[in-house]
Amino acid sequence: MRVLDVSHLRVEFGTEDGRIFAVKDVSFTLGRGEILALVGESGCGKSTVAMSIPRLLGDSNVTIGGSVRLNGADLSSLNEKEMQAVRGKDISVVFQEPMTSLNPAYTIGNQIAEVIRQHQKLSRQAAKARAIELLELVGIPDAARRLGAFPHELSGGMRQRVMIAIAVACDPQVLIADEPTTALDVTIQAGILDIFRRLRDTLGTSIILITHDLGVVADIADRVAIMYAGRIVELCSAQDVFSLPSHPYTRGLLGALPARAVMQGGRRRLTDIPGFVPPPTTDPDECQFAPRCPRATAECIIRRPALELVAAEHEVACYHPGPGDTP
Amino acid sequence: MTEQPVLEVTGLVKHYQTGSRLGGARSVVRAVDGVDLTIGRGEILGLVGESGSGKSTVGKCVSRLTTPTSGTVKLLGRDISTLTRGQMRPFRNDVHVVFQDPFSSLNPRMTVGQIVMEPLRQHGHGNRRERIGTAAEMLERTGLSHDIRSRYPHELSGGQRQRVALARALVLGPSLxxxxxxxxxxxxxxxxxxxxxxxxxxxxxGFSCLFITHDLSVVEFISDRIAVMYLGKIMETTTRGELFRDPQHPYTQSLLSAAPVADPAGVRNRDRIILSGDLPSPSEPVTGCPFHSRCPIAIEKCVTDVPPLAGITAPDHLTACHLVTAESGAPDISAPINSMGGTPSVHNAS
Structure with a gap:
């Protein structure tokens, strides 16, 4: 069952120096209880996709095209007040920075209860009880006492757990997590990923996980969308992305991972992708990876390849997809 | 030992005073609390640990960007740990640093050429023409084209800046x-x-390298030997292959277990050990093993006695843990018995 349906999403920012095409054309669906990872390097537009789904980008100087449907209902037709009711209840977000996303002036109990009382008619007492329950769900020991703690009294891992507690307070159908573990140490990261896994298993939450870390993808994602220069270039299962990567960019990313180089026979050269990411100021009708691509032909710069099926549930936007070593 | 090591660190301690000098609570942060390291010629030692483990402070003491509280740092056999700035100056030929953030470690008002020439100028190498030549050659060896010399750092990408930082660190041909x-x-x-x-x-x-990182996959890729740090102390040190084949210290075991690996088949079928709790504060004194508060298999002895870093199963595999024995090797941390520390959750991801 489809919970979320994003189709031809396009986000442009107007700046003093001209237009920035942050997201050029992104379409994907998210099933119930599914974890979809959006993967890409800095500037590929993955965070902009995350922010534009709950319409957190504001109105000034932003043009958003395409549609986002939640259970079939188009979110772009909602006004700001109706959108308020969706945010935090049906769709909620966990941001990367647990240090700055909590309000330093309120206790964490207050901040969790605020979300609950915003969306549900609960008494203060009931909201407090629910807050304790949520803190226990995300693995904070001694939850009842911690309600009175201020954010500065907690470690980074604990704050991120509080952020997740706030995000899941109203049992959202879709949880968007933007690099939720990037600022955390690996032993803490493992605990946070475990919470996501449990949320999916127990509540059936659908999760969009924005990350640059393919290790995290291997760990918990069901499906993966690889993004490059504002577009999805490969969309497939988490298994396929590692066993049958087809887009040259995906293959390049995997070749750049030190861990895989070690697995495949010791210390050898990593694949580096020559050249640079194109500036987001233009959107030409060509494959934007072509200048860096070892397989590029004349065709690639005449017309942009569309995302097409190469195997069951495996889409690639490339005229020369497939395995095999790059020349 | 046939050859003198490039770097020999013994009993390195660095404590920082915190709090106001004008009253209020003052405390001591034990950033580095007794570290021994050796790096041979041409060897890359990976120093791995989580934030707050003191790994960067070790780097600062070794390069004498800060003065150690106690202990010795021998660079090519000479103790540099107590030298003054002036005395240290000639030794700076031999040790150079590459920092994490290429956006703040390059002077924004100098061109790339000037940045790379600066160490040569400071140490009085050659005349101006020769320095320009040496700098250009060094930039080329890091993979930058020669026309980059007249550019400023803000015009470069992160990767290019890090190459410039590398060229600056290597232009004098340091040993470390x-x-x-x-x-x-x-x-x-x-x-x-x-x-x-x-x-x-x-x-x-052929330089030696102390490579500090929190990323296990990077450390596994680049190091000859690896030292694992936790709360100011070395927990385990051995060759790269040995550490990943037979991690002995419970902390190393949980670190390897927690690290995500880009291989779904391998990851999803293993038992994952998730540590409870956080890194304790380095300003609060810890008795016994620094890891005991989170160790799933800590025994009473771990709370009272500090385990020495010793080669228990092999002379070149040093571990600081009471539970590693010569007969049975590394303890199994997924089977806690009479635990004094935190209880982990063992999660089978499949």
Whole structure:
């Protein structure tokens, strides 16, 4: 069952120096209880996709095209007040920075209860009880006492757990997590990923996980969308992305991972992708990876390849997809 | 020992005073609390640990950007731990640093050429023309084209800046390079190219390297030997292959278990050990083993006695743990018995 349906999403920012095409054309669906990872390097537009789904980008100087449907209902037709009711209840977000996303002036109990009382008619007492329950769900020991703690009294891992507690307070159908573990140490990261896994298993939450870390993808994602220069270039299962990567960019990313180089026979050269990411100021009708691509032909710069099926549930936007070593 | 090590650190301690000098609570942060390290000629030692473990402070003490509280740091056999700034100056030929953030470690008002020439000028190498030539050659060896010399740091990408920082560190041909998280701020594809350059230049120039990182996959890729740090102390040190084949210390075991690996088949079928709790504060004194508060199999002895870093199963595999024995080797941390520490959750992901 489809919970979320994003189709031809396009986000442009107007700046003093001209237009920035942050997201050029992104379409994907998210099933119930599914974890979809959006993967890409800095500037590929993955965070902009995350922010534009709950319409957190504001109105000034932003043009958003395409549609986002939640259970079939188009979110772009909602006004700001109706959108308020969706945010935090049906769709909620966990941001990367647990240090700055909590309000330093309120206790964490207050901040969790605020979300609950915003969306549900609960008494203060009931909201407090629910807050304790949520803190226990995300693995904070001694939850009842911690309600009175201020954010500065907690470690980074604990704050991120509080952020997740706030995000899941109203049992959202879709949880968007933007690099939720990037600022955390690996032993803490493992605990946070475990919470996501449990949320999916127990509540059936659908999760969009924005990350640059393919290790995290291997760990918990069901499906993966690889993004490059504002577009999805490969969309497939988490298994396929590692066993049958087809887009040259995906293959390049995997070749750049030190861990895989070690697995495949010791210390050898990593694949580096020559050249640079194109500036987001233009959107030409060509494959934007072509200048860096070892397989590029004349065709690639005449017309942009569309995302097409190469195997069951495996889409690639490339005229020369497939395995095999790059020349 | 047939050859003198390039770096020999013994009993290194660095404590910082915190709090106001005008009253109020003052405390001591034990950033580094007794570290021993040796790096041989042409060897890359990976120093791995989580934030707050003191790994960067070790790097700063070794490169004498700060003065150790006690202990000795021998660079090519000479103790540099108590030298003054002036006395240290001639030794700076031999140890250079590459920092994490290429956006703040380059002077924004100098051109790339000037940045790379600066160490040569400071140490009085050659005349201006020769220095320009040496700098240009060094930039080329890090994979930058020569026309980059007249550019300013803000015009460069993160990867290019890190190459400039590398060229600056290597232009004097140091014996030791301290690389403090040199690729952590970079995207994977750029990170790969910088790691390649470091390995190529290392093979070429033969410098030794203290490579500080929190990323296990990077440390596994680049190191000859690895030292694992926790709360100011070395928990385990051995060769790269041995550490990943037979991690002995419970902390090393949980660190390897927690690290995500880009291989779904391998990851999802293993038992994962998730540690409870956080890194204790380095300003609160810890008795016994620094890891005992989170160790799933800690016994009473771990709370009272500090385990020495010793080669229990093999002379070149040093571990600081009471539970590693010569007969049965590393303890099994997924089977806690009479635990004094935190209870972990063992999660089978499949």
């Amino acid at each position: 390079v301290v690389a403090d998280e040199p690729v952590s701020a970079l995207d994977v594809s750029v990170q790969a190219s910088i790691l390649n350059v470091i390995l190529d230049l290392q093979a070429d120039m």
